Amino acid sequence: MVNVSVGSAAGICTVASGAFYRYVLRLGEADLTLSAIDRAQLDVLAAVPHAYTDEDSTSGDGWRIVPAASMEDWPVLEATPQRLRAAFQTARRVLWANAAPVGITANEIQTVDADIDTVLGVLGRAEALGYSVNVSYVS
Numbered sequence: 227m228v229n230v231s232v233g234s235a236a237g238i239c240t241v242a243s244g245a246f247y248r249y250v251l252r253l254g255e256a257d258l259t260l261s262a263i264d265r266a267q268l269d270v271l272a273a274v275p276h277a278y279t280d281e282d283s284t285s286g287d288g289w290r291i292v293p294a295a296s297m298e299d300w301p302v303l304e305a306t307p308q309r310l311r312a313a314f315q316t317a318r319r320v321l322w323a324n325a326a327p328v329g330i331t332a333n334e335i336q337t338v339d340a341d342i343d344t345v346l347g348v349l350g351r352a353e354a355l356g357y358s359v360n361v362s363y364v365s
Contacts, residue, residue, distance in 0.1 A: 227244060232359060232361050234357040235357045236348070239348045249330050250314070250341075254268030264320055270303075274303045275291055277300035277301070277364040280301075289303055291304075302360035305361070307350070307353035308353060311353070314349070315342075
């Protein structure tokens with residue numbers, strides 16, 4: 227089981243799905259021919275850190291890794307809601323266009339699609355209130 231947490235001061239959601247992790251956060255690892263723009267969007271999702279690893283502080287266009295500040299803390303990817311929304315929408319589009327080569331089942335893609343909708347709801351609330359968003363996962 228993998229739990230992906232997406233949250234801000236405007237709300238949080240946790241997606242408890244190995245399929246979401248495999249087919250959204252790790253979609254960029256699939257052997258797919260993608261445009262440079264799509265690859266950059268998926269790279270944002272691939273940068274989401276595991277909650278119990280020691281991540282170095284790295285950054286990209288509209289995102290950064292915030293290392294754990296204490297033993298009770300964990301590293302997160304911090305980004306603007308707009309940046310994450312673009313990344314999740316790209317993952318959804320790429321996944322639907324490449325379902326067969328990726329190997330996702332019909333049931334899994336429906337579940338993942340609903341999970342993306344949930345995440346987009348959290349991102350919409352954060353954007354409306356002007357908050358950045360943190361993302362991490364734990365397995």
